Amino acid sequence: MPSHQWVISPVAGLGRKAILMVQGLGRVTLFFIKGFVLIFAIPVQVSKIVHQVYFIGMKSVFVICLTAAFTGMVLGLQGYYTLVKFGSEGLLGAAVALSLIRELGPVMTAIMIIGRAGSALAAEIGIMRISEEIDALETMDIDSIRFLVSPRIAAALISFPLLTALFDVIGIFGGYLTGSCLLGINPGIYFSRVESSIAMGDIMGGGIKSIAFAVVVVTICCFQGYFTHTRKHGFGAKGVSLSTTSAVVLSCVLILVVDYVLTSFLL
């Protein structure tokens, strides 16, 4: 190897990695765009969308309520003992409501849905890929992205904001439970602070985040499952397990990254 190659090779390797990353990002974006556009292809697959709303949304209600209640209760406890040091425990309602609506609601909802439905999406589509079901759709001239991905994208776009709103409401009541029922803050003060502190912009911000998270989660999970066969060792059950793991890890990491980016723009 010529001497200058020792210098060039690592740089070239880095460049190759970067190009692959950009290519991957492009493929994911095109995958989402195609899936999104095909939601509106005639005839619209209403029954499949409703079924997915039930799977992603309805079946997540219990876990969302549970986590929301405890998140709100913890916020109530922590907030009370912090605010009481400054003699401003009356602001507890505002603190709980703003933290939930701006940050915790969308992020926690997204993470809970990744765990409950996202992993299942990746595994289900991955199994369909390795058992040639997706190939079978193609041979029947049925667009597999329209058939499998579009209803899931539509369902995620519907379910995420609704579940986030539910999380926020239950969380605020959780804060009320600890703040008012356990620690004695006047309920009227708690709820009046909630009402006075929340602006429409906060709710809109939370809504935008939840929609962005829906796009990230459903795209990553479906993409990982759909392309199970193209990954290294992407065969059989092992391939599906790798896809599911990547789907969950990537989605969680990207949720936090996107949350930071969006927050910095929204504030």
Add this chain to the structure above:
Amino acid sequence: MTVPLIEFQKVSKQFGEQVILKEADLCIYQGEVTTIIGKSGVGKSVLLKHIIGLMVPDAGEVLFNGQPLSSMNREQRRELKRKFSYMFQGTALFDSMTVLENIALPLRERSSLRDGDILQRVSKMMENLDLEGIEDKYPSQLSGGMKKRVALARALITEPETVLFDEPTTGLDPIRKNAVHSMISDYQKRFGFTGIVVSHEIPDVFYISQRIAMLDQGQIIFQGSPEEIQAVSDSSIQEFVQGLEAGHDMLTGMIPQTQGERRFYEEMARLQRYQTAFSVLLFSLENLDEINEAANHATGQRLLQDFSRALQERLRTSDVCCRYGLNKIIALLPNTNEHRARLTCEKLAREVHLADVTEVRPYPGFHFQVSAGFAEAQRNNPLEDILIRAESKRNAVCEFRIG
């Protein structure tokens, strides 16, 4: 010269270092059933996947009616794909859908038929493939053979112009295996589709195929009719074909056609050397197609199986029965002249009753019609000529109706 419907021109494909296809050339003609044979793992499924567009060649071209697939735009490819149907080796049924939903899927997604019409077509197809009563089951609740038949039903439900069958009968019992072959042949005659079958079922596929192609070491080493492949002198092809050929037809328990022909030549040699007369009986199951249509293909094959058994029970142990095509049986009667052959024929017509053939009446007015003919072999007479005489009006005296 006829343009092939599908033509492979020097198609090559490799996965990593493993070469699967190496400049393979293949012609598939419209309205014919072409069977691709070859050792396991030689790349037959890969060949099929190139036709349906699931794989793209590394080099070479796949042409449809003379037009290269690579030069077609998306709309043309979609148009082409709509004419095709593919039955996967591993069935590729949707695990989360019921059997009924699986079979109805292509119609629900692609056609404008009303749900009632779709259900009617699905029911008829399920009945044909002996799949009644499992509409609400999921694929994981079915046996391997049943899954195969559900996959076959899904492939045929759209009445496609070209159907690709990847090992459609592997894992099926003899009756159902023959029912599937009979169904492919029957549907091919009725709808005139082009069939491309990957199979190891020799000689059964010879009965339903007009062309045979053999794939070996990445290349098509033989293309021609079933008769031509059996007559070919290449030792590797002969070894392969004879190696797969079963000693007995699994359905009827009779020897297969090629072995029957071999026995015929032995008898002919004896006739020429020692002047020992022998005769041939030909039994044609006249209304098997009608039974397949009115009941189902499995019923037709069960009747054929029972009739074959009844026949063999009444013939001498020295007589040799062999299956000759989908609905024909021939019997070689050594040391038998024409007069005795006629008596045997008449005896069989008298003695074989419906009770021997079936205990059930699959539909009102059911009967089983067989025409039996006989002919004494003459010196240097080819089998085909003898069979033509056996089928002629003078000799086919024993048309009997069981029922």
